[in-house]
Amino acid sequence: MFLFEVLAKEGEARAGRLVTPHGSIETPSFVAVGTQGTVKAVSVDDLRKIGNQVIITNAYHLHLQPGEDLIERMGGLHRFMSWEGPLMTDSGGFQIFSHGAGKEHGVGKIAPIFPEETDRGGHFRSKKGKPLVKVDEDGVEFVSYLDGSRHRFTPERVMDIDRKLGADIIFVLDECTSPLHDYHYTRAAMERTHRWVVRALAEFERTSDNTQALFGIVQGGAYGDLRRESATFLAEQGFDGYAIGGSLGRSKKEMHQVLEWTIPLLLQDRPRHLLGIGEIEDIFEVVKRGIDLFDCVAPTRMARTGTLFVKEADRFRIHILNAEFKDDPRPIGEDCNCYTCCNYSRAYLRHLFVARELSGIRLATIHNLYFLESLMRQIRAAIREGRFAVLASEWFSKVPLL
């Protein structure tokens, strides 16, 4: 188990430090999403300069392309990606949802921009279609969206993949249910996931060399008794940390409730990861409820469409293609010290997006990731100094909290 220290608390919000074999993560921390073994549009060198602490990749995607055996032969995922810092690997539970019940029910997180990118929670309508996934007691069978080949994931198989990939923090295989699943199905799926959890843990212990930490994933949809039952069950199993996954309900309020049901029942000295949340408004809300780690594709995905984080009197985002930025000589963020803001104007960045230049996408991604890292540094300092609530009210004095 990796050392995790809680250094300060303010209410349920906490500042801590998680020590992995590839370096420490100061928490609460944003986890950059590098699904396919790269954070989209940037290099690891960019991430180091941004101050990014940890990347989450995806066992499901890396299994399909280029394959865990190849990555193992290339010296493991850290070496393959050339990232020497802490690394996580999500299990693929959300992809089971996304290509299975999600497809059947016509629900997805957000309207897909790049189909390979999906994540948990906050579901939006997506195109209905034939599911590519079949879940049974043993595990899950699925068809590759790349080439139609058949694959089977079991709790043990995912551990095997994760061992070969070699990320510092790995997650058990879970079944993400859809917000359209009823209580009955959600309970049955949760109970099956719990049986998978026991098998995953046994396999993890059988193969452990103390270089990887295993996180359990709390399921139970938006049902209070299921979430409590799942959190209690996972706490009983131990685990090095916990993720809160699955359907987080249909509103921000329901998502907050899921955290309030779940977090008090987990082992309090272990880190808590919220899968798939990262909007500015959400960050304060989830940190306030005791989340230590969270990942989200939104900052990088938004960047690719020209939506950029700002801290202005009345907004947290601008869309760089808007005409108002055509001859705006200011950087994106006037106080921002990222590479993009130190070198380029809004007018130039807008020109790159209008001209469809790839360099614009990278510059926008660097800004959004830096903005989040900078926000998280402020949040950590505020918790340590007992002024997290003050910082939150300062950020939301003019922008209405959604």
Add this chain to the structure above:
Amino acid sequence: MFLFEVLAKEGEARAGRLVTPHGSIETPSFVAVGTQGTVKAVSVDDLRKIGNQVIITNAYHLHLQPGEDLIERMGGLHRFMSWEGPLMTDSGGFQIFSHGAGKEHGVGKIAPIFPEETDRGGHFRSKKGKPLVKVDEDGVEFVSYLDGSRHRFTPERVMDIDRKLGADIIFVLDECTSPLHDYHYTRAAMERTHRWVVRALAEFERTSDNTQALFGIVQGGAYGDLRRESATFLAEQGFDGYAIGGSLGRSKKEMHQVLEWTIPLLLQDRPRHLLGIGEIEDIFEVVKRGIDLFDCVAPTRMARTGTLFVKEADRFRIHILNAEFKDDPRPIGEDCNCYTCCNYSRAYLRHLFVARELSGIRLATIHNLYFLESLMRQIRAAIREGRFAVLASEWFSKVPLL
């Protein structure tokens, strides 16, 4: 006029130094193409680390988007792009060809990947269509390919645009003829271009503040007497340097002939720029004939499709998507010190291209540009030490010279 010193010669090949208000260019030098105010997929920081000395942008493209007035208001092109080094602006003569006679004749340099990218010489068949350009004695009228708006370029107007952009080295407006134009048309167009040259020079002198150098462009197609006449005429006008433009014939041999007709007639103490050439095989041939500067989209364009420069026993390029690189743990170039080769394997780069990750395009571009810079450093050193011919034979000992 900027200082240009020839430091060493070997046959007609020469090593020199061109001093601009934004720094020196050691020659012979590759000029990176930044048509729309960015070298595609990389940042100026990348270019500095690569050792890139100079960028060429395009007055035609920047006039259409975002416009020279906007760039002037943003502090000029250097500041807009955040590039403090030497900068050139091509006039748009090739675009007149490409969207005019080139379109009518169905000839273009290479099969277009990104339509906004075009360059001179080495024409390939392209889709025929209605020309968007009309040339008359006064200048050229054209329709924007972006929004259908009408524009007029004259020799004086291009000088005005170039003054607003503020690049260090600017080019006169010329008419690029098609390789399918006959002798009669090529002569008439050349003579008109010469009349434009006189007007451009007068306008340049009228508005000069000694911060910009003006290069003339030799025309005349693949006709020896026209090329000689054009070179002689341009030498009589003075000029700070010369570009060799227009149709360079239908074969490498014809292109070499154009250089042999032209170069001896130009003022020998001025730099010579070849527009639109940059394959490894070409570089040795054109440097051997006295070229000091050359630009080409090939290195960056090839990178975007996964074609990478190598120096191997029997080849100068690999296509990273080929199966042979699937589990190749070596860097692209085993002796290459570029960021990509210092950090990533061929297997990883192939994975990024298979997975269609944008970060792969940047890493490939960095490698190709670095490879060329490294080659040019070797060439400059070889000329200074009188072993350019030896270096050339070493490079081509196994790879057949095309």
